[in-house]
Amino acid sequence: MEDNILEVRDLTTSFKVSGGKFKAVDGVSFKLKRGKVLGIVGESGCGKSVTAMSIMRLIEKQNGLIENGEVLFEGINLLDLKELDMNRVRGNEISMIFQEPMISLNPVIKIGNQIGEILKVHRNITGAQNKKRVIEMLKLVGIKREEEIINEYPHQLSGGMCQRVMIAMALCCTPKLLIADEPTTALDVTVQAQVLDLINDIKDKLNMSVIVITHDLGVICEVSDEVMVMYAGNVVEKAPVEEIFDNPIHPYTMGLMNSRPEDFKKGEPLKCIKGKVPKLSELSEGCKFVNRCDYAMDICKRCKPQLKTIKSGHDVSCFKYDLEEEGKL
Ligand SMILES: Nc1ncnc2c1ncn2[C@@H]1O[C@H](COP(=O)(O)OP(=O)(O)OP(=O)(O)O)[C@@H](O)[C@H]1O
Ligand SMILES: [Mg+2]
Known part of the structure; x- marks a missing residue:
């Protein structure tokens, strides 16, 4: 039997x-095996963060709604849990690191107390034990001067240090699943x-499963076992990391691969995918990528391609591929 820590089914x-209203995430399904890293990639606005926030059940209630689907964490559908039970899962069994550490940390609370509070709430660890664990966590994420840092405020630390503190906070209850949404975007190279390296290292130490969200393919390549490409709220391709880099099938994935800045040669014009992500509120029947696709056919305007497994572990949703396979192209 497959050991999936997480299975998302038809999340909308x-x-x-x-x-x-519009669907920011439109029927997304995927599985994550225990101890593995899934990279989610796609242009701005394609639904990566909304997917993560839906898993964590952090969608704003005023205007947002999880309309459909299941989020099975160790076989339990998180979408069915009472808010109180979900609070126990958040930060404890599933943790999330957000893009902007400076915004996510509380500016008026000392670093040691911010980490300590989580241990108090979720694990009832207090007093000397609490301080000991906080210091252990700061060491684990490679923070030196940990005895001093616990008494400092976020503004006294660099962006990189704050991100390490965020990681320490996310990991202090040894979660089984870590969701890192653009964990490195705000940092220098x-x-x-x-x-x-830190996330990779700790993942192995704690046998944690990880979802890394990024639009940086370099990051994906470095840390992921599997890659899921999202476009306008849909999964368009999913495959093991080497496979997706060696054999991308969906024209959107190919476009992403071809527009990597590290592949540019000096003097050549910058390559990019023509056009931009459509407004989700204005989508029509067919493939959402149709207006930007070099291979668009008539059927792509009329019908929506389904995600199909084309070989073990490699799924893609594209009519061009379907027709080529059937020998009709
Ligand atoms: N609270 C919200 N209210 C209304 N629309 C929202 C809200 N949060 C996200 N959206 C919209 O949902 C769509 C998907 O957003 P999402 O934040 O998931 O994109 P993303 O893939 O994470 O992009 P980025 O790479 O810029 O972080 C976007 O069109 C966004 O504007
Ligand atoms: Mg995002």
Whole structure:
């Protein structure tokens, strides 16, 4: 039997906007095996964070709604849990690291107390034990001067240090699943590499499963076992990391691969995917990528392609591939 820590089935999350509503996440399904890293990649606005926030049940209630689907964490559907039970899961069994550490940390609470509070709430660890564990966590994430840092405030630390503190906070209850949403975007390149190494290293130490969300394919390549490509609220392709880099099938995935800045040669024009992500509120029947696709056919305008497994572990939703396989192209 497969040991999936997480299985998301047909997740659909919508937001109300003036004049109607739109699906930011539209029927997303995937599985994550225990101890593995899934990278979610795609352009801005394609639904990566909304997917993560839906798993954590942190969608704003005023205008957002998880309309459909299941989020099975160790076989239990998180969407069925009472809010109180979900609070126990959050930060304890599933933790999330957000993009902006400076915003996510409380500016008026000392670093030691911010980490300590989580241990108090979730694990009832107090007093000297609490301080000991906080210091252990700071050491684990590679923070030196840990005895001094616990008495400092976020503004006294660099961006990289704050991100390490965020990681320490996310990991202090040894979660089974870590969701890191753009964990390195706000950091400079050398610190980015250190944070990625750190996540990799700790993942192995704690046998944690990880979802890393990013639009940086370099990051994906470095840390992921599997990659899921999202476009306009849908999964368009999913495969093991080597497979997706060696053999991308969906024209959108190919476009992402071709527009990597590290592949540019000096003097050549920058490559990019033409057009932009469509407004989700204005989508029609067919494939959402149709207006940007170099291979678009008539059927792509009329029908929505389904995600199909084309070989073990490799799924793609594209009519071009389907027709080529059937020998009709
Ligand atoms: N609270 C909200 N209210 C209304 N619309 C929202 C809300 N949160 C997200 N959206 C919309 O949902 C869509 C998906 O957003 P999401 O934040 O998941 O994108 P993303 O893939 O994480 O992008 P980025 O790479 O920029 O972080 C976008 O069109 C976004 O504007
Ligand atoms: Mg996001």
